[in-house]
Amino acid sequence: MSDKKSPSLLGRLAVHLGMLTQEQVSECTREQACDANPKPAGEYFVGKGYLSRVQLQQLLNAQKRVIEQHQVKLDQHQQAKPRPVPGIEPLPQPQPAKPPPPSPEETAADNAAALKASLPTLAVATPKQEAPVVSEAAAPEVENIADVRFDPGALNALLKHGVDRGASDIHIHAGSSFKLRVQGHLVTADDKVMDSATSQRVLIGALGDEDRETLKADGQLDFCYSVEGLARFRANIFRQQSGYDGIFRVIAPRPPTLEDLGLPADLARFTNYHQGMVLVTGPTGCGKSSTLAALVDLVNEERKEHILTIEDPIEFQYAPKNCLVNQRSVKRHTESFARALRAGLREDPDVIVIGELRDLETISLAMTAAETGHFVLATLHTGGAIRTINRLIGAFPANQQDQIRTMLSESLRAVISQRLIPTVDGSSRVPALEILVVTKAVGNLIRENKTFQIKSIIQTGAALGMTLLDQSVLDLMKAGTITREEAMRYVEDPKILGES
Numbered sequence: 001m002s003d004k005k006s007p008s009l010l011g012r013l014a015v016h017l018g019m020l021t022q023e024q025v026s027e028c029t030r031e032q033a034c035d036a037n038p039k040p041a042g043e044y045f046v047g048k049g050y051l052s053r054v055q056l057q058q059l060l061n062a063q064k065r066v067i068e069q070h071q072v073k074l075d076q077h078q079q080a081k082p083r084p085v086p087g088i089e090p091l092p093q094p095q096p097a098k099p100p101p102p103s104p105e106e107t108a109a110d111n112a113a114a115l116k117a118s119l120p121t122l123a124v125a126t127p128k129q130e131a132p133v134v135s136e137a138a139a140p141e142v143e144n145i146a147d148v149r150f151d152p153g154a155l156n157a158l159l160k161h162g163v164d165r166g167a168s169d170i171h172i173h174a175g176s177s178f179k180l181r182v183q184g185h186l187v188t189a190d191d192k193v194m195d196s197a198t199s200q201r202v203l204i205g206a207l208g209d210e211d212r213e214t215l216k217a218d219g220q221l222d223f224c225y226s227v228e229g230l231a232r233f234r235a236n237i238f239r240q241q242s243g244y245d246g247i248f249r250v251i252a253p254r255p256p257t258l259e260d261l262g263l264p265a266d267l268a269r270f271t272n273y274h275q276g277m278v279l280v281t282g283p284t285g286c287g288k289s290s291t292l293a294a295l296v297d298l299v300n301e302e303r304k305e306h307i308l309t310i311e312d313p314i315e316f317q318y319a320p321k322n323c324l325v326n327q328r329s330v331k332r333h334t335e336s337f338a339r340a341l342r343a344g345l346r347e348d349p350d351v352i353v354i355g356e357l358r359d360l361e362t363i364s365l366a367m368t369a370a371e372t373g374h375f376v377l378a379t380l381h382t383g384g385a386i387r388t389i390n391r392l393i394g395a396f397p398a399n400q401q402d403q404i405r406t407m408l409s410e411s412l413r414a415v416i417s418q419r420l421i422p423t424v425d426g427s428s429r430v431p432a433l434e435i436l437v438v439t440k441a442v443g444n445l446i447r448e449n450k451t452f453q454i455k456s457i458i459q460t461g462a463a464l465g466m467t468l469l470d471q472s473v474l475d476l477m478k479a480g481t482i483t484r485e486e487a488m489r490y491v492e493d494p495k496i497l498g499e500s
Contacts, residue, residue: 010041010063014051017200019059019243021216024050052175052242055196155205156227159248161189163231168250168285170233174199174243183422183429184285196243203237203246215239222331224251224313234315255297255316256290262430263291266465267416271298274350276413277370279357281382286419287431288379289315289355295377296353300325305350310340312355323351330355341365345372354378360395367392367404370411384469385415385436385458389451409443417469419490421482430481432490434469437461470496 011025028044042060045051051059158178162170167180174196178189194202204212206225215221220238225248227233233248258267270278278295280288293316300307300323307323312330319325326347334340337354338361344352345368357363357380370376382388389408396404415436420429436442436458445453458466470491477487477497487497 009066010059013062013066014045014059017059017062019055019196019200020045020050024048049241052196055243058195058197153205155202156230158202159225159227159233160230162248163250165189170248170250172199172202172246172248174240174245176242181285183426184420185422199246200244203244206235206237206246215244222313224315224329232315232317234313251315252290255293255318257297258294261287261290261294263294263433267291267295267435268298269465270414270416271295271302273375273413275370275373275375277366277376277378277411278414279378279380279388279412279416281380281385281388281415281417282419283381283383288418291416291418291431292353292377292379296351299323299351299375303350306348307351307353308344308347308349309353310334310337310344310355311353312337315355337362338365341369345369345374349374351375351377356380357392363392363395367407367411371407382417384417385434386451386454388415388417389446389454405447405449409438409446412438412446414438419469419473421473421476421486421490423481424483430476432469432472432476433467434458434472435465435467437464437466439464 011020011029014020015022015025024045028041028048028050032038032041032044042051042056045059046053046056155172158172159170162180165180165182167182168184169181171179171181171186172194173179174194177191177193180187180189206223207215207221211221211223215237220236222234222236225233225235231253232251234251235246235248237244237246239245258265280292280295282288296307296309296316297318299305300318300321302322304322305324307318307325309318309325309327310330311327313332314327314329318327326349328334328340330337330340334343337356337358341352341354341362342365345365352366352369352374354362354366354376355378357366357378366376366378380388380391382391389412392408392412393401393404415434415438417434417436419432421432422429436454438446439457439461441457442454445451445457455468458468459471470493473482473487473490474496476482477484484497488494491497
């Protein structure tokens with residue numbers, strides 16, 4: 001069926017289903033009106049890359065059913081009129097006002113049963129060692145399209161399968177198969193391709209009304225999702241060309257210990273500072289958040305202070321032990337990291353935990369907090385201790401960098417940079433660390449803009465617990481924990497590994 005006869009209905013359906021925004025529909029409608037040889041509305045949706053051909057066909061099917069139901073209502077409306085009796089002319093009688101027959105748009109808004117075929121639900125089986133089975137069934141009856149509610153059971157089943165397989169991340173993709181990240185590698189858990197309508201239905205099951213509106217308006221959403229008795233997940237849902245995708249990072253139900261993470265117990269000493277800043281750095285997926293959580297939980301156990309965390313979103317949840325713990329989520333409890341930090345300085349914290357140093361203002365406020373008597377723990381996406389220092393300084397304008405070097409030399413206490421490397425048998429990953437302790441000598445080099453010389457101090461600082469990443473990788477290789485091939489991927493200077 002062509003969509004040319006009722007483009008406004010097609011657009012309304014697309015907006016109701018969350019397949020398009022109102023702005024996208026308006027843009028395509030304007031282009032259609034200006035076209036000398038206008039095409040059906042759906043062709044503009046596909047031509048702009050807003051819908052795939054599969055999505056358009058689903059939308060056209062939904063439109064066809066809405067129009068059919070509209071015709072049924074029209075027929076019922078006609079049948080309700082009184083029929084004349086042959087040979088008798090009816091007397092004129094006052095008739096009560098009758099509502100006009102419904103329009104197709106009203107039918108679409110008042111009866112969402114027509115969308116059953118376009119929004120299949122899922123029945124997912126999750127035996128522990130078998131791939132989940134995805135099948136389609138009819139959507140439940142609803143009174144109004146705007147009131148469509150999605151069953152999160154299918155999403156929970158997929159997440160359970162990922163957790164049972166030991167995945168760190170669970171990928172749900174429109175137009176692709178269900179995938180898991182296991183020991184750092186992306187693997188296919190099920191060859192069945194999930195279509196866009198199914199993906200949308202599964203993912204929207206995780207969201208409340210407010211989050212759905214945010215996703216619809218912004219095109220992406222960060223949030224935390226919990227499944228009772230299973231785990232918590234740091235999640236991101238985003239819209240892409242084929243539909244909605246979701247990535248779910250598994251978060252343990254309690255903060256890990258250093259021993260759980262395979263980290264040296266000596267790192268616990270970095271929780272003994274009462275002011276200054278300790279940073280945990282590394283690329284995405286290297287375990288920064290878990291290491292930070294282990295350090296925070298040590299503070300929670302060993303000190304009697306006020307811990308304030310600012311995260312996006314909240315990941316590990318800290319039950320108060322000896323400390324008072326307040327956890328704030330960006331977008332839910334506060335507008336931004338910077339705003340929460342400004343307010344935090346007036347909330348009497350002893351320890352401030354920042355999920356990520358993302359921008360200049362957040363970095364500036366974190367350094368100010370460290371200088372004004374607070375102990376700051378934070379993460380940063382950088383590749384090593386020296387790069388971390390250069391990144392912090394380089395975030396500021398050139399005319400401020402001399403002052404920032406001085407501030408950083410006085411407030412920075414330590415940098416822990418880490419990687420996770422697969423073991424020889426591939427059954428797990430082990431951390432390789434670069435550790436910098438900011439001594440007076442390191443502070444002088446930061447002030448004098450000679451950070452390139454810090455490497456030599458780390459090399460000779462083993463007695464203070466310092467180590468270079470290359471040395472840590474070499475030690476793991478010599479111990480037989482990792483292969484030479486894996487070691488080659490992580491060292492900066494391959495010569496340190498010797499001849500093969």
